[in-house]
Amino acid sequence: MSKLGRVVEAVERYNGFVEDEVKRARSDKKFGQLMVDRWNEIKAKIPVGTAPTGLKLPRLALPEIDEAGDITRYLLGDGLPGEFPFLNGAYREMYLEPLSQPPVETGAYEKNGHGGKAKLNGSKNGAKPQVTEEPTRLFSGLMLAEDTNERFHFLGAHQRSKRLSTAFDGPTLYGIDSDAPGILGKIGEGGVAVDTVEDMVRLYDGFDLGSPDFSASMTISGPAPIIMAMYIAAAKRRFGNGIVPKLRGTIQADIFKEVQAQNETIFPVEASLRFLTDMMEFTTREMPRWYPVSISGYHIGEAGSTPVQQAAYTLSNGFAYAEMMAARGLDVNDFGPRLSFFLDCGLDVEYIALTRVSRRIWAIGMRDAFGAGPKAQMFKVHTQTSGRSLVAAEFKNNLTRTAAELMLSYMNGTNSCHSNSADEPFTTPSEEWIRLAAHGQAILLDESGIFKHTMNMLSGSPGMKAVERAVEAAILEEFREIERLGGVMGAVENRYQRSQIQTAAHRYEQQIYNGTRPIIALNKYRNDSEEMPEFELARTPRTKQQLQVDRLKKFKAKNARKAEQALAKLAAVVETDENCFPALLEAAEVCSLGQISDCLQEVVGRFRPMV
Amino acid sequence: MAAPIRVLTAVPICDGHDSAINTINLEFIRHGIEVVYLGYHRYAQDIVRAAIQEDVRAVGISSYNGGHVEFFAEVVKQLKKCGADDIKVFGGGGGTITHDDQRVMQKRGVDKIFFAGTSLTDMTQWVRDRYGKASKRGAGKSAEMKLARKLTEIEDGYANGKRPKKSAATKTKKSPGTRVIGFTGPGGAGKTTLIDELILRLLHREPKARIAILSHDPSVVGEGALLGDRATMINSQDDRVFMRSMATRGQAGGLSPATEDCLRLLAQSGFDYVIIETVGTGQEAMPFQSKLVDQTVLVMNPDYGARLQLQKIVMLDLADIVVVNKSDQDRARTAASEIERRLEQNNRGQRLLSTVAKRHRDPGVDKLCNLLTQDLAPAAKKGGKK
Numbered sequence: 001m002s003k004l005g006r007v008v009e010a011v012e013r014y015n016g017f018v019e020d021e022v023k024r025a026r027s028d029k030k031f032g033q034l035m036v037d038r039w040n041e042i043k044a045k046i047p048v049g050t051a052p053t054g055l056k057l058p059r060l061a062l063p064e065i066d067e068a069g070d071i072t073r074y075l076l077g078d079g080l081p082g083e084f085p086f087l088n089g090a091y092r093e094m095y096l097e098p099l100s101q102p103p104v105e106t107g108a109y110e111k112n113g114h115g116g117k118a119k120l121n122g123s124k125n126g127a128k129p130q131v132t133e134e135p136t137r138l139f140s141g142l143m144l145a146e147d148t149n150e151r152f153h154f155l156g157a158h159q160r161s162k163r164l165s166t167a168f169d170g171p172t173l174y175g176i177d178s179d180a181p182g183i184l185g186k187i188g189e190g191g192v193a194v195d196t197v198e199d200m201v202r203l204y205d206g207f208d209l210g211s212p213d214f215s216a217s218m219t220i221s222g223p224a225p226i227i228m229a230m231y232i233a234a235a236k237r238r239f240g241n242g243i244v245p246k247l248r249g250t251i252q253a254d255i256f257k258e259v260q261a262q263n264e265t266i267f268p269v270e271a272s273l274r275f276l277t278d279m280m281e282f283t284t285r286e287m288p289r290w291y292p293v294s295i296s297g298y299h300i301g302e303a304g305s306t307p308v309q310q311a312a313y314t315l316s317n318g319f320a321y322a323e324m325m326a327a328r329g330l331d332v333n334d335f336g337p338r339l340s341f342f343l344d345c346g347l348d349v350e351y352i353a354l355t356r357v358s359r360r361i362w363a364i365g366m367r368d369a370f371g372a373g374p375k376a377q378m379f380k381v382h383t384q385t386s387g388r389s390l391v392a393a394e395f396k397n398n399l400t401r402t403a404a405e406l407m408l409s410y411m412n413g414t415n416s417c418h419s420n421s422a423d424e425p426f427t428t429p430s431e432e433w434i435r436l437a438a439h440g441q442a443i444l445l446d447e448s449g450i451f452k453h454t455m456n457m458l459s460g461s462p463g464m465k466a467v468e469r470a471v472e473a474a475i476l477e478e479f480r481e482i483e484r485l486g487g488v489m490g491a492v493e494n495r496y497q498r499s500q501i502q503t504a505a506h507r508y509e510q511q512i513y514n515g516t517r518p519i520i521a522l523n524k525y526r527n528d529s530e531e532m533p534e535f536e537l538a539r540t541p542r543t544k545q546q547l548q549v550d551r552l553k554k555f556k557a558k559n560a561r562k563a564e565q566a567l568a569k570l571a572a573v574v575e576t577d578e579n580c581f582p583a584l585l586e587a588a589e590v591c592s593l594g595q596i597s598d599c600l601q602e603v604v605g606r607f608r609p610m611v
Numbered sequence: 612m613a614a615p616i617r618v619l620t621a622v623p624i625c626d627g628h629d630s631a632i633n634t635i636n637l638e639f640i641r642h643g644i645e646v647v648y649l650g651y652h653r654y655a656q657d658i659v660r661a662a663i664q665e666d667v668r669a670v671g672i673s674s675y676n677g678g679h680v681e682f683f684a685e686v687v688k689q690l691k692k693c694g695a696d697d698i699k700v701f702g703g704g705g706g707t708i709t710h711d712d713q714r715v716m717q718k719r720g721v722d723k724i725f726f727a728g729t730s731l732t733d734m735t736q737w738v739r740d741r742y743g744k745a746s747k748r749g750a751g752k753s754a755e756m757k758l759a760r761k762l763t764e765i766e767d768g769y770a771n772g773k774r775p776k777k778s779a780a781t782k783t784k785k786s787p788g789t790r791v792i793g794f795t796g797p798g799g800a801g802k803t804t805l806i807d808e809l810i811l812r813l814l815h816r817e818p819k820a821r822i823a824i825l826s827h828d829p830s831v832v833g834e835g836a837l838l839g840d841r842a843t844m845i846n847s848q849d850d851r852v853f854m855r856s857m858a859t860r861g862q863a864g865g866l867s868p869a870t871e872d873c874l875r876l877l878a879q880s881g882f883d884y885v886i887i888e889t890v891g892t893g894q895e896a897m898p899f900q901s902k903l904v905d906q907t908v909l910v911m912n913p914d915y916g917a918r919l920q921l922q923k924i925v926m927l928d929l930a931d932i933v934v935v936n937k938s939d940q941d942r943a944r945t946a947a948s949e950i951e952r953r954l955e956q957n958n959r960g961q962r963l964l965s966t967v968a969k970r971h972r973d974p975g976v977d978k979l980c981n982l983l984t985q986d987l988a989p990a991a992k993k994g995g996k997k
């Protein structure tokens with residue numbers, strides 16, 4: 001049995017335990033009284049806040065129950081916010097406005113932010129609220145490193161904390177050098193071109209990489225260990241070796257979801273996982289502030305999975321990573337807190353509770369199947385609203401869709417959130433629509449009172465509970481199927497997740513076009529006379545693309561001899577069972593991304609795509 | 612019954628957005644179209660080579676990561692350069708392809724772009740209307756294209772119900788030096804991966820060798836098929852490899868009615884190796900009746916079931932080489948020893964090999980490659996004149 005089987009057992013056992021305790025609270029007077037007392041104590045301690053209208057409200061809402069069994073079921077089965085099994089929230093107060101302080105500008109709920117509350121407190125040491133606004137998330141990457149660097153500085157100009165999120169261009173995502181034949185037109189498109197450590201230096205030039213206010217996020221998975229090595233190499237060039245333990249950030253690096261949904265795997269799966277684990281082992285030991293993997297359901301959802309499939313595959317991938325790390329002899333309490341998640345939020349009814357249930361399953365699985373302590377039980381999640389739910393027809397409706405999804409995301413207590421722009425179906429978002437997307441979040445969190453005054457708005461409601469139960473049961477059923485196929489790896493080799501996702505995607509599109517899934521302005525209330533809007537597309541000029549090629553060639557010529565040695569050494573280490581990340585670090589100093597990918601592929605082979 | 616429409620679909624280089632094309636593939640095959648799917652992250656050159664070899668009516672491209680104007684145009688240009696401008700190019704990319712883009716693309720020879728919001732039925736109908744009509748097509752400029760078009764002629768002949776007349780060619784022998792190898796085995800045994808790994812080695816060891824592959828996927832008469840081997844056979848997308856994907860079009864046994872004639876044509880076309888792969892079959896019978904096949908390889912999965920079932924696998928008595936692939940799996944050693952005993956009893960000099968084809972540089976595959984390239988032993992030789 002893989003660990004996933006144990007997780008299923010753990011959740012079943014925990015659910016059984018809760019019901020046993022409910023019975024005990026009802027039959028055993030003393031125990032029952034204990035629970036009632038605890039309940040009353042909790043209620044008595046809840047602070048009361050005041051809404052701008054003067055209305056007084058408790059900061060934590062609890063269901064109106066007073067019977068020992070019901071209380072027990074709530075406290076053990078759901079848990080209070082910030083308490084095991086974390087159904088109601090990873091933290092106690094999440095987005096609540098701090099008590100007896102003027103409302104502060106909340107700012108970025110960007111990726112990698114995991115302590116929702118801390119972030120919402122805004123500026124450190126209680127400085128007065130700022131009037132300038134912070135964009136929601138700085139997901140950025142365009143043309144060459146210096147162009148993206150300029151954009152980073154522009155976007156971060158008014159920010160106290162610099163949290164950069166980097167998008168890479170296609171060749172980089174696939175580990176291909178800019179001077180490779182046949183890809184010139186793709187350089188700098190959809191993200192930034194990074195070939196060498198020198199590009200990495202340019203990319204984050206002017207930012208203090210070791211500052212506690214700085215964090216870098218890199219959205220890349222196939223060649224993630226190589227890019228990570230380049231990032232470290234660049235940091236060392238600028239700040240010396242002492243910088244390494246101070247580096248903060250996230251690299252996506254999630255290989256399982258690449259194989260299942262995003263299609264950017266470049267080495268055979270097992271080799272990819274080995275490189276990933278080598279890197280995670282290194283960061284766990286040497287870079288305690290780094291998140292070495294962002295376990296992503298977003299791409300699974302966007303590839304067309306059902307919400308349940310998304311949660312089930314993401315969670316099971318997460319447990320598989322935990323199993324791999326544990327097999328390396330790493331302590332679950334060291335690596336567990338460095339695992340973070342990234343989910344999709346669309347409009348299907350499951351999304352009312354999907355993150356809540358995921359948090360619960362993760363916590364129980366980590367505690368009972370992996371022996372994790374509280375910090376490693378916590379499911380910390382970044383949510384992005386669904387891009388696929390946004391359509392071209394009368395695209396301004398996408399604002400409403402995104403707003404509804406944002407609402408669902410925050411109802412689920414996401415730790416951070418990215419809202420898509422309404423022009424999502426057409427192009428890399430333009431500033432006009434990015435601004436509106438960011439404002440959507442501010443309107444929900446700052447302007448509206450929905451999330452400011454009371455936690456637990458919907459916790460314990462019958463509808464929420466019904467969805468939670470149905471979703472949890474369906475996720476466990478998926479786990480069982482994966483387990484039957486030999487765990488995550490076995491299921492991957494059987495194309496299980498891929499074929500499930502493709503079937504769901506096909507059904508989704510069929511439902512749209514046979515009218516059973518209404519999409520407003522597309523198949524319902526359609527306006528056929530509508531002109532398709534034309535957007536200006538961001539394009540990288542040929543001269544820039546050529547510049548990247550030229551300087552890469554120079555770099556290669558300059559480092560030719562050293563590169564050869566570094567690659568030979570790297571290849572030799574990869575042949576052994578040793579951790580190859582240190583050799584990768586050396587190679588990253590003098591080799592290009594493509595040189596390193598090629599060298600690794602020489603030893604371990606190329607990824608054979610799955611259809 | 613008219614021959615099914617054949618199209619090739621793919622996603623451009625540095626692009627992994629395959630959700631749309633997967634759905635479209637499924638929709639096409641549901642409506643009787645045969646789809647050769649090349650996969651995502653594909654160079655224009657690979658698309659063009661495949662389109663010509665497979666001799667499809669049209670190429671459907673799904674592009675999302677930008678650069679579509681150039682990419683589609685490049686495919687059109689390269690097709691034209693090869694004299695294959697009767698292979699049309701169409702596609703889509705949701706909202707990323709604008710109306711302005713489309714106008715430019717059409718000027719550069721792209722047939723049609725489907726915008727976001729087009730219904731699946733409309734797209735399928737358009738493809739059937741547009742590419743379903745019989746059209747006059749040239750014999751082809753290059754030898755490769757001529758060969759591809761002749762294969763189509765044979766296949767279509769069978770589909771139209773009239774068995775093509777035996778031409779003089781039918782009687783002539785193989786080209787000198789051509790070795791024909793047949794691969795068969797149950798679904799999921801890893802035949803495709805194994806063959807592709809073999810191709811990698813052959814191309815490497817014999818820098819001049821030219822190889823043909825005839826691969827099969829199942830289909831029912833009157834329905835479409837997903838011919839997806841090319842997507843996983845990354846090493847076989849090479850100028851020295853001629854690959855052709857065929858649907859079985861209702862014939863049982865793992866091959867198509869047209870296979871024998873197609874194989875004969877390939878065997879006469881000067882290739883060093885001709886490899887033919889069956890659909891994953893039940894192994895109750897020998898799929899290769901052809902005298903043309905020099906060696907047959909049966910690829911097995913270690914978990915073929917209980918020993919009783921082993922008795923039913925007639926192919927075990929007929930294959931020249933038996934390969935237990937996925938031999939890293941639990942049951943592999945038991946499987947190998949069971950099969951070994953059976954082969955011993957046959958006493959025909961059959962060879963048994965264990966491989967892990969998915970493993971890079973697998974020594975088992977190296978051995979298989981050796982066996983398939985060394986001179987044929989008289990026992991294994993079947994009719995093939997060398």
Ligand code: B12
Pocket residue numbers: 167168169190191219261262263264298299300302303387388389390391423424425426427428429509620625626627628629630631632634635671672673674675676677701702703704705706707725726727728729730731734
């Ligand atoms: C789903 C999706 C993803 C999924 C892809 C999953 C998968 N396996 O396919 C994930 C999350 C992994 C993803 C990742 C990325 N994505 Co994306 N993604 C999308 C999204 C939301 C939907 C595309 C889709 O599949 N729609 C469903 C299909 C069925 O419908 P449709 O697109 O309307 O297409 C219709 C027709 O055009 C037609 N059609 C389409 N193709 C073809 C082909 C043929 C032959 C025919 C006949 C018809 C046809 O069929 C459809 C039915 O009417 C779009 C935005 C959007 N809302 O459109 C962005 C989008 C395409 N992605 C984008 C980007 C930038 C990326 C990334 C590069 C981001 C990054 N830097 O990391 C990565 C790259 C991934 C990769 N490997 O290449 C950009 C592209 C920007 C641009 N070109 O200017 C978009 C537009 C979003 C945006 N505005 O930024 N993405």
